[in-house]
Amino acid sequence: MSQPPRPYVLSLAGFDPSGGAGLLADCKTFEQRGVYGFGVCTALTVQSDVQFERVQWMPLADIQAQARPLLERFGVGWAKIGLVESLAELPELLRWLRAQSPAIGVVWDPVLKASAGYDFHAGPAPELVAEVCTALALITPNQPEMRRLWPAAATAEEAAAVVSAYCSVLLKGGHAEGSEATDVLYQNGREVARFTTPRLPHGEKHGSGCVLSAAIVAGLARGESLVEACRSGKAYTARVLASNETLLGYHFQNEHEYANP
Incomplete structure (x- = not known):
């Protein structure tokens, strides 16, 4: 018996060979959260869950070339952006995405530093943050990322409140x-x-931020409100964090398995 069509979503993110973060983690999450996920590679990384060696960036033109046939053929309602080489090129990428799919909603998980220990970006200028966020539905920074995005604020909470004037902010704890x-x-x-x-004794997981933002995008694509999508995304991520004692979490197949963490 065939299943009803799933909503289409798009991840633009780096390829992490360990599968804990980036495109592979996003697509695992999309599948288990009941949406069909497309993946556009923004970077090829050489890493494990504990070691980062190097990155090969995809030019903006190649990112667009990967996404174009998907956006032309499928009605993609939501997209997630993760690791990108140039924060200064984000406004151009967002304008291009909206030109291809005017109604698309975009969530940005601002990957500024790899959990395996590599700095990708210094803090962008406030004007750039404001321009990028005005075109987004949500950003999902952790506390150090939030401080780096808006260093003029005294705390991550204050920074999140300021930036939420431009788009919604989920400040991860x-x-x-x-x-x-x-x-x-x-x-x-x-x-x-x-x-x-x-907070779990062995809850630290490589790529947990990727899982959370992908889970939220899936919820939004399925028609949940932003608050509902954040709540169900948090619940799904909590189950992944609790799945085992390694740094690589397991994903769950059935909705009831993460409805009540």
């Missing part, structure tokens, strides 16, 4: 202290929702 990990959603300069799960 994995780098905070305490027995619980809380992600906070900001919109229009204020906090609107919190999403909390227990």
